[in-house]
Amino acid sequence: MELTKENVLKALSHVLDPDIKKDLVTLGMIENIQIEGNQLAFTVMLTTPACPLKELIKNDCLKAIEKHLGEDIEVEVEMSSHVTTTRDNTPLLPGVKNIIAVASGKGGVGKSTVTANLAVALAKSGAKVGVIDADIFGPSMPTMFNCEHEQPGIKKVGEKNLIMPIEQYGVKLISIGFLTPAENAVVWRGPMASSALKQFIADTEWGELDYLLIDLPPGTSDIHLTLVQTVPVTGAVIVTTPQKVAIADAQKGLNMFKQPQINVPVLGVIENMAYFTPEELPDNKYYIFGQGGGKKLAERFDVPFIGEIPLVQGIREGGDLGYPAIMKEGIVADAFAKVAESTAQRIAIRNAEKKETKKVEINA
Numbered sequence: 200m201e202l203t204k205e206n207v208l209k210a211l212s213h214v215l216d217p218d219i220k221k222d223l224v225t226l227g228m229i230e231n232i233q234i235e236g237n238q239l240a241f242t243v244m245l246t247t248p249a250c251p252l253k254e255l256i257k258n259d260c261l262k263a264i265e266k267h268l269g270e271d272i273e274v275e276v277e278m279s280s281h282v283t284t285t286r287d288n289t290p291l292l293p294g295v296k297n298i299i300a301v302a303s304g305k306g307g308v309g310k311s312t313v314t315a316n317l318a319v320a321l322a323k324s325g326a327k328v329g330v331i332d333a334d335i336f337g338p339s340m341p342t343m344f345n346c347e348h349e350q351p352g353i354k355k356v357g358e359k360n361l362i363m364p365i366e367q368y369g370v371k372l373i374s375i376g377f378l379t380p381a382e383n384a385v386v387w388r389g390p391m392a393s394s395a396l397k398q399f400i401a402d403t404e405w406g407e408l409d410y411l412l413i414d415l416p417p418g419t420s421d422i423h424l425t426l427v428q429t430v431p432v433t434g435a436v437i438v439t440t441p442q443k444v445a446i447a448d449a450q451k452g453l454n455m456f457k458q459p460q461i462n463v464p465v466l467g468v469i470e471n472m473a474y475f476t477p478e479e480l481p482d483n484k485y486y487i488f489g490q491g492g493g494k495k496l497a498e499r500f501d502v503p504f505i506g507e508i509p510l511v512q513g514i515r516e517g518g519d520l521g522y523p524a525i526m527k528e529g530i531v532a533d534a535f536a537k538v539a540e541s542t543a544q545r546i547a548i549r550n551a552e553k554k555e556t557k558k559v560e561i562n563a
């Protein structure tokens with residue numbers, strides 16, 4: 200076949216996006232085709248910069264060009280991304296492409312740790328990321344991001360005063376911990392906590408974001424309902440540890456999102472503290488809380504299993520120091536990067552299914 204734009208598109212129409220199971224041309228993922236002599240360059244626009252299949256898709260493109268257009272073409276493929284959204288028509292936070300609720304059943308399973316590391320991992324991949332610490336009764340994000348003493352600024356936009364999020368490690372962050380000393384937060388009553396969350400959503404200058412992660416309080420509470428009633432949520436991620444008591448509580452969380460009147464898609468389950476491993480001996484795995492609980496939970500509820508994070512001393516130390524473990528190369532960073540990629544992948548798949556993201560109307 201002759202090297203023309205049309206034939207390049209024909210050749211690339213044989214390459215499938217492995218997740219969405221449609222070809223790259225139909226999905227509109229091929230852009231900027233340039234041809235000069237026997238030199239060809241084009242861009243593949245992925246659905247997330249954290250795409251775990253980047254190399255696979257690139258190789259499939261190279262193979263398709265070779266097979267259908269010949270071996271003597273010099274090909275340059277640029278892998279870029281444009282994060283997808285189903286939130287285009289929402290009046291509140293229209294610049295935020297995906298809102299992800301991070302929930303758990305039991306407290307202390309590492310939901311905030313996972314949120315912080317996921318956020319930094321996504322930002323490292325090139326995405327624009329924000330975090331709302333909605334764990335109003337025990338905000339830990341300011342500590343985990345080492346910005347406990349920061350005070351968010353206020354910016355007047357028209358008639359409105361907007362809160363400026365704190366930026367740390369490439370992530371925009373807002374937490375009740377910035378506005379009131381941590382020891383006071385616990386006395387907040389439900390309605391006050393709900394109105395604080397509403398403010399974090401509506402009165403914060405988020406700008407353009409690919410992913411806004413919401414760290415929810417453990418269990419099921421008014422805060423969860425406030426969230427889904429205030430703003431259309433793209434999906435929820437459930438964090439659990441493998442032991443029976445944690446799984447039992449995680450089920451309640453899952454059930455809440457799956458209730459017909461709430462119906463927030465569950466993107467999947469992340470199993471934290473899946474096994475203990477000493478960082479210097481990563482092949483030694485000790486399943487101190489039992490094995491495979493998260494996977495079984497995902498199977499039972501027919502939702503994806505996103506991945507697992509080991510119990511490692513460095514993760515706790517990173518949390519306490521305010522330097523998320525993802526930032527230090529090693530097995531922990533690899534585990535968080537993998538889970539972040541899988542989460543981004545689940546979001547892209549959910550968006551490809553084109554279900555519009557709606558907020559929940561509950562008549563009390």
Ligand SMILES: Nc1ncnc2c1ncn2[C@@H]1O[C@H](COP(=O)(O)OP(=O)(O)OP(=O)(O)O)[C@@H](O)[C@H]1O
Nearest residue numbers: 306307308309310311312472509510511514515518
């Ligand atoms: N994989 C892990 N390895 C080692 N320590 C961890 C891991 N995950 C979390 N931790 C530690 O466990 C403690 C609890 O974690 P975290 O605060 O993230 O839990 P949480 O589920 O958000 O709690 P809550 O919402 O009840 O406040 C923290 O000290 C944290 O550093």
